[in-house]
Structure formats: C-alpha cells, structure tokens
Amino acid sequence: MNRTYKVTGIILKATPLGESDRLLTILTQELGLIRVAAPGARKSRSRLGGRIGLFVVNQFLIAKGRSLDKITQADIVNSHSGLSKNLGKLAAGQYLAELVLSQALSEQPQAELFLLLEEHLSRLEQLPNLPTPENAIAIVACLTHGIFHLLALAGIAPQVQLCCITQHPLIPNFADPNWVAGFSIDSGGIVNLAGLAATSGNRTSSRVAEGTGRYLTDTVPVRIDARLAADRLAILQQLAEPDLRNVWGAHHSEAWIAVERLLRRYAEYHFARSIRSASLIDTYLAASG
Structure with missing residues (x-):
C-alpha cells in the first residue's frame, strides 16, 4: 500500500499545532480540500518555514498518518509574495480564500476552483x-470580480441580466437619474421595480402578471434588499466577463464599493456564514480615503 501521495495545492489557512507544528488547510487540484500537519514548521530553522505561508502554491509530498497526514516535502510553484506588500491586497486575498473554504469539497478533484482562485490572486498581486x-x-x-466568479462556479451567482420575477431583460437606464432596479437576496438577483404596486417598508406582497411586467398582490412577498442605480446594475451585469481590468475606472468608486457590499451580503446569506476578512477591506478603504 502506498503510504505517500503527491498533490499541488495552495495554502488557505494555517494554525498552530502542538509545540512546533502547523495545521494547514490546503486547496489541491487533485483531492480538493485537505488538512495536513507541517512538522516542525514553527521552529526557526525549519526547512518548511518559508514554504507554508498563506497563498503559497507548492507541490507537496505527503505521508499518510493514523489521524493526520504529514508534509514530508514542499516545492514552491508560486509564492504570491506580492500580496503581503499591501494591506488591501492581502485582505482581498483572505476574503477570496474564505469564500473558497465555504464551497470547496474534500476527496475529489477541485482543479477548476484551484485555477480560478489562482487567477484572481495573481490579478490582485499585479496591482500597484x-x-x-x-x-x-x-x-x-478586482475583489468584486473574483467574488462573482466564485459564486458562479458554486452555482449560486445572482441573476443579473433578467428580472427574477418576470424573467425579462432588465437594462440600466442612464438617461433617467432617478431610475433604480431592485435586488432581492433570497429571490436570487435583480428585480424590475417598475409598476410595483403594494409595498410595506422594504417588502412587497406582489407578483408580476405573466407577460405584463405589472405586480399583483396575491402571493408570497418578495423582499427588496437594495435599490440599484444604473451604474450599480451595469457593474453587476459585467461581472460574468472573464476580464474587466480595462473598465475598472469606468465606474465611480462608490458604485464598486456598493456592489462589493451587496455581493458580500448575498454570499453570506447563501453560504450561511459571515466573511470575517471583509472587515479588513472596510478598514483599508476607510484609511485610503
């Protein structure tokens, strides 16, 4: 029986284990999420010390153990060292890692998730x-783009092209400064607010008559969690694109921040857990003015 195996993985989490070891949570292409021990990694002269930092990608040789497998060799493929040079980039990387931990599976290949995380970490690292x-x-x-792609890979990305109620296309109207669309987290995406009939606070006991776009009042309430100006909706509708680096500056900063916070709420709702690293992003933005 083979007592060792090889995987390529990116370190998402590290915690102390015993007197001198570390417990690593690693996303691997071959086996999905694994938790392994790094023996002696907290010792000053450990040969693993510089290879097991957050976001470092290694080719690992791992020995099977009775209760916990152990790393015997690690060869660096990509260190992502640039992320640690900027608080915002580091916080954004941790944010994406938390989302990955919420959706990654164990004991089955996760190559697509691995490559997606690698791509967005690399984009963050390349920023000034x-x-x-x-x-x-x-x-x-960059973070917002990554969030949306991870939600899409998990199969829970919000519907942003069609109204969740009518299933009709919803196009942002930049000509009307008062134009807004709705966003419903539990309904799964954008809502056309035109013709909204009965509201109570931020809830409506309405539905849309087939083919008319008008709301009726005899069904389960639809909660409207946010109202989106045209620029916010435009950002949401672009996020499925593979690369947005050429259009980041086309929208106001407030619009990007609003969309990130909306997707944050959406992700926390659907993964049923808070994103702790999000507070670091808020702190970073406040300090950046």
Missing part, C-alpha cells in the same frame, strides 16, 4: 502598491 484612492478601488473591483 501605491497608497492612493484609485488603487484602493482597483483592489475592490
């Missing part, structure tokens, strides 16, 4: 480290 408001928004835009 300048302490400017413009760079802070670029980090938020």
Whole structure:
C-alpha cells in the first residue's frame, strides 16, 4: 500500500499545532480540500518555514498518518509574495480564500476552483502598491470580480441580466437619474421595480402578471434588499466577463464599493456564514480615503 501521495495545492489557512507544528488547510487540484500537519514548521530553522505561508502554491509530498497526514516535502510553484506588500491586497486575498473554504469539497478533484482562485490572486498581486484612492478601488473591483466568479462556479451567482420575477431583460437606464432596479437576496438577483404596486417598508406582497411586467398582490412577498442605480446594475451585469481590468475606472468608486457590499451580503446569506476578512477591506478603504 502506498503510504505517500503527491498533490499541488495552495495554502488557505494555517494554525498552530502542538509545540512546533502547523495545521494547514490546503486547496489541491487533485483531492480538493485537505488538512495536513507541517512538522516542525514553527521552529526557526525549519526547512518548511518559508514554504507554508498563506497563498503559497507548492507541490507537496505527503505521508499518510493514523489521524493526520504529514508534509514530508514542499516545492514552491508560486509564492504570491506580492500580496503581503499591501494591506488591501492581502485582505482581498483572505476574503477570496474564505469564500473558497465555504464551497470547496474534500476527496475529489477541485482543479477548476484551484485555477480560478489562482487567477484572481495573481490579478490582485499585479496591482500597484501605491497608497492612493484609485488603487484602493482597483483592489475592490478586482475583489468584486473574483467574488462573482466564485459564486458562479458554486452555482449560486445572482441573476443579473433578467428580472427574477418576470424573467425579462432588465437594462440600466442612464438617461433617467432617478431610475433604480431592485435586488432581492433570497429571490436570487435583480428585480424590475417598475409598476410595483403594494409595498410595506422594504417588502412587497406582489407578483408580476405573466407577460405584463405589472405586480399583483396575491402571493408570497418578495423582499427588496437594495435599490440599484444604473451604474450599480451595469457593474453587476459585467461581472460574468472573464476580464474587466480595462473598465475598472469606468465606474465611480462608490458604485464598486456598493456592489462589493451587496455581493458580500448575498454570499453570506447563501453560504450561511459571515466573511470575517471583509472587515479588513472596510478598514483599508476607510484609511485610503
């Protein structure tokens, strides 16, 4: 029986284990999420010390154990060292890692999830480290794009092209400064608010008559969690694209921040857990002005 195995993985979490070891949570292409021990990793002269930092990608040789497998060798593929040079980039990386931990599976291949996380971490790493408001928004835009892609891979991305109620296309109207669309977290995406009949606070006991776009009042309430101006909806409708780096500056900073926070609420609702790293992003933005 083979007592060792090889995997390529990215370290998502590390915690102390015993007197000198570390317990690592690693997303691997071959086996999905694994938890293994890094023996002696907390010792000053450990040969694993510089190879088991957060977001480091290694080719691991792992020995099977009775209760916990152990790393015997680690060869660095990509260190993502640039993320640690900027608080915003590091916080955004941790945010994405939390989402991955919420959806990754164990004991089955997770190559697509692995590659998606690698791609968005690399995009964050390539951003400048300048302490400017413009760079802070670029980090938020990159993070927001990654959030949406991870939600899409999990099969729970919000519906942003069609109204959740009518299933008709909803196009942002930039010509009307008062135009807004709705967003319903539990209904799964955007809602056309035109013709909304009966509301109570931020709830409506309405439905849309087939083919008319008008709301009726004889069914289960639809909760409207946010109202989206045209620029917010435009961002949401672009997030499925593979690359948005050329259009990050086309939207105001407030719009990117609003969309990130909306997707944050959406992800927390659907994964049923809070995103602790999100508070670091808020702190970073406040400090960046």
